[in-house]
Amino acid sequence: MGSNSLHVLKGINFNVQEGELVAIMGSSGSGKSTLLNILGMLDEADSGSYFLDGLPIKNLNEKIAAQYRNKFLGFIFQSFNLITYKNAVDNVALPLYYQGIKRKERLEKAMYYLEKVGLAEWSTHLPNELSGGQKQRVAIARALASEPKVLLADEPTGALDTKTSYDVMDLIQGINDEGKTILIVTHEPDIANMTKRIVNLKDGLIIDDTVVQQVKANVHV
Amino acid sequence: MFSLERWQEMFETIAKNKLRTFLTSVSVASGIFILVLLLGVGQGMQNGIAQEFESDASNSIWVWTRSTSVEYKGLNPGRPIEMTNQDYDFINRKNEDLIEYKSSRARNWGVVVNYGTESGSYGVEGVFPEFQMVENEVMVAGRFINIRDIKERNKVAVIGNKVRMDLFKDKNKDPIGEFIRINNMLFKVVGVFAEKSEEREENRVFVPSPIAQQMFNTGQKLQGLAYTLKPEENFETAVLKSEKFVENMTDYLKEKHIIAPDDDRAIGVNNTLENAKRFYSLIFMIKAFFWWVGICTIIAGVVGVSNIMLIIVKERTKEIGIRKALGAQPMSIIGMILQEAIFVTAIAGFTGLILGLALLELAGPLIQTEFISNPSVNFNVALATVFILIFAGALAGFFPAWRAVKIKPIVALRDE
Numbered sequence: 001m002g003s004n005s006l007h008v009l010k011g012i013n014f015n016v017q018e019g020e021l022v023a024i025m026g027s028s029g030s031g032k033s034t035l036l037n038i039l040g041m042l043d044e045a046d047s048g049s050y051f052l053d054g055l056p057i058k059n060l061n062e063k064i065a066a067q068y069r070n071k072f073l074g075f076i077f078q079s080f081n082l083i084t085y086k087n088a089v090d091n092v093a094l095p096l097y098y099q100g101i102k103r104k105e106r107l108e109k110a111m112y113y114l115e116k117v118g119l120a121e122w123s124t125h126l127p128n129e130l131s132g133g134q135k136q137r138v139a140i141a142r143a144l145a146s147e148p149k150v151l152l153a154d155e156p157t158g159a160l161d162t163k164t165s166y167d168v169m170d171l172i173q174g175i176n177d178e179g180k181t182i183l184i185v186t187h188e189p190d191i192a193n194m195t196k197r198i199v200n201l202k203d204g205l206i207i208d209d210t211v212v213q214q215v216k217a218n219v220h221v
Numbered sequence: 222m223f224s225l226e227r228w229q230e231m232f233e234t235i236a237k238n239k240l241r242t243f244l245t246s247v248s249v250a251s252g253i254f255i256l257v258l259l260l261g262v263g264q265g266m267q268n269g270i271a272q273e274f275e276s277d278a279s280n281s282i283w284v285w286t287r288s289t290s291v292e293y294k295g296l297n298p299g300r301p302i303e304m305t306n307q308d309y310d311f312i313n314r315k316n317e318d319l320i321e322y323k324s325s326r327a328r329n330w331g332v333v334v335n336y337g338t339e340s341g342s343y344g345v346e347g348v349f350p351e352f353q354m355v356e357n358e359v360m361v362a363g364r365f366i367n368i369r370d371i372k373e374r375n376k377v378a379v380i381g382n383k384v385r386m387d388l389f390k391d392k393n394k395d396p397i398g399e400f401i402r403i404n405n406m407l408f409k410v411v412g413v414f415a416e417k418s419e420e421r422e423e424n425r426v427f428v429p430s431p432i433a434q435q436m437f438n439t440g441q442k443l444q445g446l447a448y449t450l451k452p453e454e455n456f457e458t459a460v461l462k463s464e465k466f467v468e469n470m471t472d473y474l475k476e477k478h479i480i481a482p483d484d485d486r487a488i489g490v491n492n493t494l495e496n497a498k499r500f501y502s503l504i505f506m507i508k509a510f511f512w513w514v515g516i517c518t519i520i521a522g523v524v525g526v527s528n529i530m531l532i533i534v535k536e537r538t539k540e541i542g543i544r545k546a547l548g549a550q551p552m553s554i555i556g557m558i559l560q561e562a563i564f565v566t567a568i569a570g571f572t573g574l575i576l577g578l579a580l581l582e583l584a585g586p587l588i589q590t591e592f593i594s595n596p597s598v599n600f601n602v603a604l605a606t607v608f609i610l611i612f613a614g615a616l617a618g619f620f621p622a623w624r625a626v627k628i629k630p631i632v633a634l635r636d637e
Contacts, residue, residue, distance in 0.1 A: 037631050040546075040631075042546065042629060042630050042631040043629065043631060062550075062551045062626075063550055063551065063552075066545065066548050066549060066550045066551070067548065067550075069545075069546060069547070069548045070547065070548020070549075075546050075547070077634065081539070081542075081543045082543075083543060083544075085234070085237035085238060086233070090233070094543075094544070094547055095547040095548055097226065097230065098544075098547060098548045098549050098550075098553070100226075102226070103226060103229060142547070146547070146548070
């Protein structure tokens with residue numbers, strides 16, 4: 001945007017296998033959020049190619065992008081981004097609405113995922129009646145509800161205290177253990193250490209890409 | 222667009238945003254409500270004034286003559302002008318297709334009329350049967366003068382209610398069939414008439430035209446003419462035609478009786494339609510004013526709805542971003558916002574419409590003034606304004622919604 005174009009990413013080349021739990025690290029301005037947005041089809045790269053499950057993601061119009069997001073991706077945000085006037089179960093059911101699933105089935109499925117994140121009895125509560133950790137769990141349940149291929153988490157613990165952060169990471173690790181591919185953008189080393197692979201970005205370039213020994217979050221709890 | 226799921230989603234949103242919905246509804250409903258009331262009162266005023274005019278046939282034209290006031294072709298001013306039966310016949314023949322009812326008037330004031338020992342002096346007027354329609358006389362008893370009376374030169378009289386009271390002191394006495402003396406000639410009373418609005422005009426006696434001319438010994442002379450014209454589709458053409466008729470008639474009379482074209486005194490014409498025209502233009506002004514106020518109200522309503530829509534979309538920018546990230550199609554988001562806007566404005570608009578109509582319906586008959594009668598509203602006009610508001614609301618919602626949808630979800634989400 002604007003007349004001064006700024007190249008944030010200057011050559012990124014990496015693969016993520018199914019079932020991986022990857023942390024993308026870097027200081028602010030390193031391009032990690034831009035990378036995540038491109039992966040999330042919320043933004044498009046000026047050049048280069050991106051394959052998701054063998055599908056080329058290129059020149060998508062809004063309609064197709066929306067379809068792919070709905071089918072392939074689940075988002076977890078730092079600020080949760082729940083719809084404030086919908087209760088927990090309706091928030092979780094929202095991506096299913098855009099998949100065209102009937103209401104009854106939607107709510108059943110949403111309840112299943114709420115149970116999975118341990119918030120079954122909070123299902124009728126509005127977001128402002130939930131704690132930060134609970135909100136993030138609802139957001140995770142929502143991301144899971146559409147049964148995406150990849151979960152993209154942008155600083156999922158950024159707005160949470162340490163203990164709650166570890167709770168959420170424990171949940172994310174559990175989901176990963178069930179085989180879900182997850183990418184987490186973070187700048188906290190302890191969170192990054194809870195993943196299986198850390199990709200370090202600096203000034204739009206990958207400076208380090210290492211597989212690490214995963215630290216289980218429940219050790220800290 | 223109209224799937225059940227969509228409606229469920231919309232009703233949920235509406236139910237959870239009561240204040241927003243309420244404000245939109247009030248601004249739309251009040252706009253329509255006020256418009257309906259204004260239009261209703263405007264219509265009521267028109268009805269009221271139209272009713273005021275109903276008492277006289279509103280398109281009657283009365284002609285009389287006086288003395289000339291302008292010297293013309295060597296003739297001195299102050300010369301008395303008198304119309305004749307020939308003038309009357311000529312005007313009738315010339316304007317056959319325009320005239321509805323017609324009558325000449327051969328009259329005399331202060332004519333002594335007596336019955337038995339009672340007597341009085343009244344205006345006696347020789348007329349034709351159609352005079353009844355021109356003057357809108359109501360028969361209290363008996364009949365008016367008819368064609369046979371004219372043809373057979375029957376000495377019959379139709380007396381006003383006042384005359385009857387004066388002459389027939391015995392209230393129970395039926396005047397029909399009794400003989401009265403007019404100018405010492407015996408006339409049989411065949412009817413009693415009443416005037417709807419003007420009681421002093423009941424102080425008259427009508428006799429067949431030829432008899433009057435004979436009785437007053439005025440030969441072919443006439444003192445006046447009375448006409449009504451055929452009704453027209455709309456008021457404007459009626460006025461136009463009557464003005465044309467009057468112009469042709471006065472032109473003819475002026476030429477025939479050698480009156481200066483610019484002599485406005487010699488021939489008097491009272492065209493009631495022209496009087497009515499003034500009132501109609503007053504009504505028109507009032508209605509125009511009400512329309513103007515009403516349209517301003519609607520514009521205020523449109524602006525209000527647009528404003529609310531802008532705020533709604535602004536407020537929902539983040540929600541739109543969330544929905545997009547979760548896989549909502551751009552059109553589905555625009556559809557959602559528009560459907561909600563249209564639904565709310567439609568319900569509110571019709572509520573205002575129904576409330577306004579109900580108030581007019583209930584309060585209308587209670588209004589006790591001459592100038593407002595039966596206030597009502599053209600339902601189609603009211604309906605059209607509701608649709609204008611709905612359309613305006615939808616339009617006002619569409620552009621910001623379109624823009625919001627165009628914003629990248631990631632930008633919308635950052636928007637706190």
